[in-house]
Amino acid sequence: MYILEIDNLSKYFGGVKAVDDFNMKLEEGSITSIIGPNGAGKTTIFNLITGIYPPTKGSITLHGNSILGLPTYKIVDLGLARTFQNIRLFPNSTVLDNVRAACHDMANYTVLEGFFPSKRRYEQEKRIKERSMALLQTVGLADRAEEIASKLPYGYQRRLEIARALALNPKILLLDEPAAGMNPEESQNLMDFIRKMREKFALTTLLIEHHMEVVMSLSDYITVVDFGKTIATGTPKEVQNNPEVIKAYLGYGDKK
Amino acid sequence: MTIYIQGIVYLFSINLISVMGLSLLTGFTGSFCFGQAGFMAVGAYTSGMLTKLVGWPLWLGIICGALAGALISIPIGLPTLKLKGDYFAIATLGFAEAVRLILENLQQYTGGARGIPGIETMDSPLPVLILALLIYILIRFYVSSTHGRSCIAIREDEMAANCIGINSPRMKTISFFVNGLLAGLAGALLAHYVGFIQPSMFGMAKSTELIIMVIFGGMHSVTGALFSTIILTSLPELLRAASIWRLVAYGLLVVIIMVVRPEGLLGSWELSPNNLKAIWNNLFNRKQSAREGN
Numbered sequence: 001m002y003i004l005e006i007d008n009l010s011k012y013f014g015g016v017k018a019v020d021d022f023n024m025k026l027e028e029g030s031i032t033s034i035i036g037p038n039g040a041g042k043t044t045i046f047n048l049i050t051g052i053y054p055p056t057k058g059s060i061t062l063h064g065n066s067i068l069g070l071p072t073y074k075i076v077d078l079g080l081a082r083t084f085q086n087i088r089l090f091p092n093s094t095v096l097d098n099v100r101a102a103c104h105d106m107a108n109y110t111v112l113e114g115f116f117p118s119k120r121r122y123e124q125e126k127r128i129k130e131r132s133m134a135l136l137q138t139v140g141l142a143d144r145a146e147e148i149a150s151k152l153p154y155g156y157q158r159r160l161e162i163a164r165a166l167a168l169n170p171k172i173l174l175l176d177e178p179a180a181g182m183n184p185e186e187s188q189n190l191m192d193f194i195r196k197m198r199e200k201f202a203l204t205t206l207l208i209e210h211h212m213e214v215v216m217s218l219s220d221y222i223t224v225v226d227f228g229k230t231i232a233t234g235t236p237k238e239v240q241n242n243p244e245v246i247k248a249y250l251g252y253g254d255k256k
Numbered sequence: 257m258t259i260y261i262q263g264i265v266y267l268f269s270i271n272l273i274s275v276m277g278l279s280l281l282t283g284f285t286g287s288f289c290f291g292q293a294g295f296m297a298v299g300a301y302t303s304g305m306l307t308k309l310v311g312w313p314l315w316l317g318i319i320c321g322a323l324a325g326a327l328i329s330i331p332i333g334l335p336t337l338k339l340k341g342d343y344f345a346i347a348t349l350g351f352a353e354a355v356r357l358i359l360e361n362l363q364q365y366t367g368g369a370r371g372i373p374g375i376e377t378m379d380s381p382l383p384v385l386i387l388a389l390l391i392y393i394l395i396r397f398y399v400s401s402t403h404g405r406s407c408i409a410i411r412e413d414e415m416a417a418n419c420i421g422i423n424s425p426r427m428k429t430i431s432f433f434v435n436g437l438l439a440g441l442a443g444a445l446l447a448h449y450v451g452f453i454q455p456s457m458f459g460m461a462k463s464t465e466l467i468i469m470v471i472f473g474g475m476h477s478v479t480g481a482l483f484s485t486i487i488l489t490s491l492p493e494l495l496r497a498a499s500i501w502r503l504v505a506y507g508l509l510v511v512i513i514m515v516v517r518p519e520g521l522l523g524s525w526e527l528s529p530n531n532l533k534a535i536w537n538n539l540f541n542r543k544q545s546a547r548e549g550n
Contacts, residue, residue, distance in 0.1 A: 050419060052415065052418075071418070071423075072415075072418040072419060073418050073421045073422055073423045073424070076418070076419060076420065076421035077421050081419070081420075082419055084416070084419075088413050088415065088416040088419075089412075089413070089416070090408065090409050090412035090413055090416065090417075091412060091413075092412060092476065092524070093408060093409075093412060097405060097408070100402075100405055101405045101406065101408070101409040101417070101420060101422070102420040102421070103402075104402050104403075104405070104406055104420075104421065104422065105421065107401075107402035109401070109402070111403050111430055113401075114397065114398045114401035114402070114403040114404065115394040115395075115397050115398045115401075116394070116397060117397060121401065124402075125401075125402070128402070164420060165420075167420075168420060168421060
């Protein structure tokens with residue numbers, strides 16, 4: 001049983017086929033990567049899965065139920081969380097409030113109750129704070145909880161965005177270039193962190209990444225896209241030896 | 257209390273009620289509303305006409321005025337709240353101007369540009385002041401609730417907010433509804449303070465005045481909006497001796513604040529026991545360290 005199945009997913013922007021007949025099946029608990037040259041349509045795939053764009057055609061099913069046409073917030077409620085390539089935090093909020101905002105499901109007091117103090121509210125807010133602090137602890141930001149998010153160093157902002165996504169208790173986590181702009185040591189830390197998160201939260205992870213050492217060492221499966229088309233899928237080893245992939249990345253060779 | 261002071265207290269309380277709605281909608285939810293006077297006009301005319309022409313009691317008229325402001329916000333909000341930034345501001349501006357022109361042209365009911373005179377007035381500003389301060393406290397509770405955090409998330413980055421499962425159309429509609437309710441209430445109270453309403457009281461100048469109060473005090477602070485309402489309501493009165501120059505002073509003060517402190521008077525600072533304690537400690541420690549320096 002696959003947790004997420006994508007069939008013949010396509011997105012055309014006018015004449016541009018950003019994504020063209022994309023297929024993918026995610027095994028529960030696996031780490032799968034989408035790789036491909038710049039402009040291959042990887043982020044568009046994420047935007048289609050999270051309902052930010054409506055697809056031109058194709059289907060996306062989560063746990064066997066179609067999520068096509070659902071608004072983003074409902075898809076997220078079904079257990080899908082993501083981060084963004086160009087980090088999208090709530091910049092003027094504190095680190096703690098960034099995570100707390102994602103814990104809104106833990107509070108069930110009504111909007112009307114929001115205008116008044118109550119014991120129920122106090123207790124729920126206390127639990128939200130404890131959980132947020134625990135998550136910040138996991139990503140190593142607990143001592144920066146009161147800082148303004150946009151003032152954090154870049155690497156920490158990435159971690160905070162992941163913490164915010166984890167606060168949603170997702171079953172599937174979509175990470176869009178989490179290692180972008182990181183040096184080898186930082187991306188090594190990130191890899192360890194992603195592995196740890198998989199164990200701890202029983203996550204299925206879908207990753208877009210350009211750092212090949214990150215992709216090859218982390219992934220169970222890899223899908224390679226180029227100009228919106230899927231050109232290869234398989235284990236890291238299979239993909240590495242695929243002539244189509246070599247061609248997409250390195251161009252045509254003289255001898256082959 | 258002299259009539260003069262009473263008048264200032266009335267005006268401050270009424271402005272504060274309207275500004276609290278705007279602070280939630282524009283300051284905390286990030287939807288820039290330039291048509292606050294339109295919602296106030298709806299509240300003012302509803303209450304004014306119900307009490308004067310139908311003969312309903314004053315308190316019932318005021319409640320109906322507030323409800324009218326809230327109800328009109330739903331058909332206005334549903335199509336416009338998905339507009340981004342400037343477009344939403346222009347849509348609300350258009351709404352307010354439309355309300356003003358409709359009131360001017362429905363002469364047989366609203367008296368047209370001449371307005372409605374002889375509306376029942378209130379006896380004392382005290383209940384209005386208490387109500388306004390109570391609303392300040394309620395809004396403070398709301399913005400620190402989980403729903404308030406959702407509003408702030410939408411203001412900061414709506415797409416990211418959707419991606420953490422926040423139903424942004426719903427939260428924005430709620431903020432718009434609460435703003436409509438408070439603007440309608442403020443409008444109704446204004447009608448029963450002045451005792452006379454006409455469309456020109458609810459023009460763009462009024463909307464601008466109210467949005468300036470929110471920005472001046474600090475978009476991210478309810479307390480800032482409270483302080484700036486105190487300052488900007490009383491300043492023209494304090495400078496009455498300077499006659500026409502007081503408007504120049506008003507404008508100058510707003511420009512200076514925007515240049516020197518773009519985040520507004522208080523930024524995102526709120527009045528709370530903890531924050532007051534922090535200031536106290538700060539002052540105390542500074543004195544102490546200065547002494548150590550000597």
